Amino acid sequence: MKKLKNIFWIVFGIAIILYAICKIALNSFTDHFLGDHPVQTKAVIINEKNYMGNQPVKPEFSYSYLFEVNGVEYKGNAHNNSLQVGDIVIVIYNSEHPAINKPLKPKD
Numbered sequence: 001m002k003k004l005k006n007i008f009w010i011v012f013g014i015a016i017i018l019y020a021i022c023k024i025a026l027n028s029f030t031d032h033f034l035g036d037h038p039v040q041t042k043a044v045i046i047n048e049k050n051y052m053g054n055q056p057v058k059p060e061f062s063y064s065y066l067f068e069v070n071g072v073e074y075k076g077n078a079h080n081n082s083l084q085v086g087d088i089v090i091v092i093y094n095s096e097h098p099a100i101n102k103p104l105k106p107k108d
Helices: 002-028
Strands: 039-051 061-069 072-077 088-093 101-103
Touching (some): 061 088, 072 101
Antiparallel strands (some): 061 072
16 A cells, blocks of 8 residues: 555656646747747637746736637736736737747737
């Protein structure tokens, strides 16, 4: 039984590490993965919060956005804490893999 617990915790730890690597890779290499001809579309800000790390007293967050391609919904982090639910944001995505997407920064 103890051996089974040890195996569980090892697999659990590996899964967490792999998940973190995937999230970092998607965030870090999104520009590269957008391809040569990314597509631009509008997305709506939804009530799904993305908390920014290392802020234990008053954590800041940004909302997620949602857009649709060929009847399939995709989400992303707006990375802008001034946007509110219902706002519209322009996003670009890989035409072959819409899950790879990012918001365009508004011009000041």
